[in-house]
Amino acid sequence: MNRGAKSCENCSLHGRHGVEATQVYTGFSGETTFACNSCHADALGILEIMRRGKSFDGFGGATYDPARDKGRLNKQLCGVLDVMCDGEWRTLRQISDATGYPEASISARLRDVRKEWGDASMQSENLGEGLWRYRVLVRVAA
Numbered sequence: 001m002n003r004g005a006k007s008c009e010n011c012s013l014h015g016r017h018g019v020e021a022t023q024v025y026t027g028f029s030g031e032t033t034f035a036c037n038s039c040h041a042d043a044l045g046i047l048e049i050m051r052r053g054k055s056f057d058g059f060g061g062a063t064y065d066p067a068r069d070k071g072r073l074n075k076q077l078c079g080v081l082d083v084m085c086d087g088e089w090r091t092l093r094q095i096s097d098a099t100g101y102p103e104a105s106i107s108a109r110l111r112d113v114r115k116e117w118g119d120a121s122m123q124s125e126n127l128g129e130g131l132w133r134y135r136v137l138v139r140v141a142a
Contacts, residue, residue, distance in 0.1 A: 058116045073109070076101055080109040084136040089125070091133045110134055 007020070059066075059073050079099040084090065092103040099106065113136055114122050124134050 056112065056116065058112055073112075076105055077109045077112060080106055081113075081136065084134070087135055087137060089133045089135045091127075091131060095134075110136070 056074055056077055057070075059070060076099075079101060080095060083095055083098045090098075092106050095101075095106045096103045101109075110122060122134060122136050124132055126132055
């Protein structure tokens with residue numbers, strides 16, 4: 001293992017020690033977990049974590065009222081992630097067609113993903129003439 005490299009926490013739990021971590025996962029509470037390429041496939045998607053009762057608390061803005069908006073926005077985020085968790089490229093229109101949510105809401109939820117999990121969590125690509133496509137790359141370890 002390289003000097004200063006992190007060990008895979010999942011391998012350590014299974015009795016394998018010294019396996020270099022190549023993936024980093026960040027949870028809702030900011031906790032960080034390290035995993036090797038083999039354990040990457042064992043990581044749970046964000047959606048699975050949310051379905052276990054955790055909710056996203058990173059919503060905000062001048063008009064945001066948690067009592068009024070948090071449940072609705074969490075539902076939208078789950079819907080968008082349910083579609084996007086496969087890592088495939090999609091336009092806002094394609095995500096809207098799959099979820100039934102307005103494109104502006106989807107764009108906001110994609111910004112929430114990037115805001116919470118960083119720029120590497122989502123890729124965007126300009127297809128020209130104002131059309132963009134997106135894919136979500138975040139995985140979260142349990």
